Amino acid sequence: MSDIISCIIVDDEPVARNILRNHLSAVDNIRIVALCKNAIEAFNIINEEKIDLVFLDINMPSISGLSFAKSINSNIKVIFTTAYREYAIDGFDLKAVDYLLKPISFERLLQAVSKYTEENQKPVHPAPVEEKTRNDHFFVRSDRKMIKVSLDEIQYIESVGDYIKVHMTEKTVTTRETISGIESNLPPADFIRTHRSFIVSKRYIESFTSEYIEIGNKQVPVSRSYKDSVLKRLES
16 A cells, blocks of 8 residues: 655635545545645645645746745645646646646546656565564473473473373473464474374484384384375475
8 A cells, every 4th residue: 555645735716626625535545634725825734744745726826836836845746737738848847746737637636646656655665574583492281380391302292182291301291281282382393293193303303214203212103194294304
């Protein structure tokens, strides 16, 4: 979605102001800050508000649109709206975005707004993605306590009936959590699901076949449904 364009309409004719307002109200990224009947009112608005774009009539009393355009900050862009074709060269000499002849159709106005957007709005760059911090542990409930489980110490995880056993280098923690719940805490690059009831740590694998993985004196089974993905991970 484009950035919002804050604009003012400057025209001494009420009908012309209302036509522009009705057209611009149908454009999603336009915010009409004010309708001004002369350049003095427009000056006051520009001094109080951040304005991106001015829809500016040329033939106005006291201060013409051309004089007004010469006096404002060059960062504020101008689309001239007038019934007089002969002012077009002067308008473009002032680096106007566009020059619209009255009566102004919605389609022609939309072209001018699109031209402004293409020429002036900065491309949107996605915000840099912050690297997710890798946790080195998680907690599980066991015997009414929350037990810290260090990822580096996990050898394998086993589902036994209604319990999960987390086999670690120095101890085994038993919990009633699900194996899928435990798996969600594990970095996928370091752990492999070998069976609906087993997950192993790559760090502690000593050998493997297409049917089991050896970790210490334990042979962890590799089921048929997981075999292809397990072997692909281990052989890559």
